[in-house]
Amino acid sequence: MNLILLHPSDLDQQGYARISDPRRLAHLRDIHRATPGSRLTVGVQDGSMGKAQLIELTREQAVFALDSLTDVAPPALPVHLVLALPRPRMLARTLEHVTALGVKEITLLHTKRVEKSYWQSPELLPEKIQQHLILGLEQARDTQLPNVILSKGFRPFIEEQLPDLLREHRGLVAHPGMPMACPRGISEKILLLVGPEGGFIPWEVEKLLEVGCEGMHLGPRILRVETAVTALLARLF
Template identity: 50%
Template sequence: MNLILLFPDDFTHGDTVCLRDRRRVEHILRIQKAQSGDRLRVGLVNGLMGEALVTETSADSIHLSVHLQYRPPPASPISMILALPRPPMLKRCLQTISALGIKELILLQSARVEKSYWQSPQLREEKIREELVLGLEQSCDTRLPNVRFAKRFRPFIEDELTEHVATRQALIAHPYASKPCPHGQTAPCVLAIGPEGGFLDQEIEAFSERGFTGVTLGERILRVETAVPYLLGRLSDLLPDC
């Protein structure tokens, strides 16, 4: 937790904040070992970042006086369409995606995604938000990614995909594509990543017909949680992204 993320409910009045949840209180007291008079790096969810003065601590609450003054880092220009990973992998992917500044994520059904994954408690709104918050707190950002579910492949592809491609470059990571994944994209871009085992050929075709270019990372088969940061490292240009 390199930044304490604050929510509107944390504010008692004006710039005064009282934290009472165990996660943040324990982190600040036990890991950061903060005491009255110390300053912490904070950010308001979807808002500015700044500093907080610790004014009072007890075993289960911390009072802060907050001064928010600068913008969070720029968002990544990359939107991601990700075939829904296995729940434990999803957890780590959400943290990574959030930490790397992605602000638009669509979790997609595909033939090789087990339908049962959609029933996982990991997909509850509050669980997803928890992982996204961890990513923001790690990387020092405040803007929560927008996560949507596309639980049916065909309707999503047929009814919605075109709008995602309209003004952006569209790439689909595919081991058998002949074109290597490009480096350093500065323009907005949408990137689709398949499930373990990959998209089916006809799924790849459905993307291609709507303007997606297949790009490869080479012959190595990567786990989704490795492929996501690896692809984002390749695609990202430092200036707009970080």
């Protein structure tokens, strides 16, 4: 937690913030070893960042006096990530990685090789997803919460959403064996599509290319989804 992320409802009108949830209190105590007087980096969700002084820390609450918060959040990556839904534990870690890296638009997509049971996982509850996004923001010192969309049908996504997305983004499908290597250091808006463990099936790749996406590879190694997504984002931007 390199940033104490405050919800707007944590703030009062007098420039104080109060938090009372056990997770942030434990972190302040055990990791930051904060005591009254400690100055810490804080940010307001979807707002600005700056310093605050801890003025009270009890088992029940922490109270901060905020400086004027004038720092802006670091820039977002110009990418919309479309990720075949990974298994729940991998999803949790991947959401934290990509949020820390600055992704703001995430679509979780059903594809042939996604196990249907993954869509029933409690990790997909909005409050669970939000927890992982917040961990990513706290890690990277960012305040802008990503937007996560669940897209449970491959064909409706391809037919109804993808054409619109491709009007504003260059579509890149990461898939082993494609002739083009993943481009480096680009600044265009990218729609980045990443398949599940085992990859997209050939029919899915064909459909994606038909609609106007470009295929690309990341070398001969087979990477876990969380490794591949981080590597793709680091190489693209």
